[in-house]
Amino acid sequence: MSRSVNKQILITSGEPAGIGPDLCLLAAAQNALQDAVVIGCPILFAERAAQLGIDVAQAIYPQRAALTILPLPTRASVTAGELNPANAAYVLNMLRSAATRVSEGEFAALMTAPIHKGVINDSGVTFSGHTEFFQALAEVDKVVMMLACADLRVALVTTHLPLRDVVDAITAEAIRDTVRITEQALRDHFALPKPRIAVCGLNPHAGEQGHLGDEELRVITPTLNALRKQGLDITGPLPADTLFVPRYSDQYDAIIAMYHDQGLPVLKARGFGQAVNITLGLPYIRTSVDHGTALDLAGSGQIDTGSFLAALELAQTLNTDKDKCHG
Known part of the structure; x- marks a missing residue:
């Protein structure tokens, strides 16, 4: 793995119908993503921000804003709280692209918002979780x-x-x-x-x-x-x-x-x-939230960003410690 000179954390926004996009938007509204880039669909973020009543400046990477987006379009339209197997490929492409970019050193660490294993399996792809997926990609x-x-x-x-x-x-x-x-x-x-x-x-x-x-x-x-x-x-x-x-x-x-x-x-x-x-x-640092997609809360604004912010802070801290140990 090549060493990263970019100290930004790459965040996958997770299941589009779940609270992953909401967490990213709420964190951005708190100015918590200044050193992070979020991979996901710009249209989805705009629609969810309107639903949540959040006015967050957005920019396409490498331009910088409160929410900096590495764009990846969804495969189908998204309704908060309603799973759609047609977007399973979008989620898998998101994970695959993020893991590749971090492993190649483009970003300092990877953080993941929650995904829904069931809808990925319903799409015809056998999937047991982030952990096993990243292990297979890294060939460890x-x-x-x-x-x-x-x-x-x-x-x-x-x-x-x-x-x-x-x-x-x-x-x-x-x-x-x-x-x-x-x-x-x-x-x-x-x-x-x-x-x-x-x-x-x-x-x-x-x-x-x-x-x-x-x-x-x-x-x-x-x-x-x-x-x-x-x-x-x-x-x-x-x-x-x-x-x-x-x-x-x-x-x-x-x-x-x-x-x-x-x-x-x-x-x-x-x-x-x-x-x-x-x-x-893994050959890179990966952190994640401790909860699931909370479909019933998606788009409601009634969610707690605590684990999301803790995962982001730990990704930054662990990366710093790794540099001290190996740099």
């Missing part, structure tokens, strides 16, 4: 989804899998790669020279010494022991039902959960609306 073997709020960071061994498939996906390789990528990211981007990481067990009570499942004994514990011998500061496997109690979780720089709904409900209960989704292991 493993990425890690981490969500972070003010007092908790949670990374996942598996992401968007049905529960019946999770057990088979909890392999020594998956655990090892997740821990290593998380540990390296904490060093590089969060300026933590000796990260402290706790790892959840898979089963209730971390398997209760094999009485409630033996994955901890067969797979998780041996893998963590091998990583500890390599000098990593790792604790676990620990029961998830007590690990996330603040007096325990506060002892660690990150917690690694085995699957999506083991770790993320706790984090979102603690910091929803201010949490940020980060993809670790």
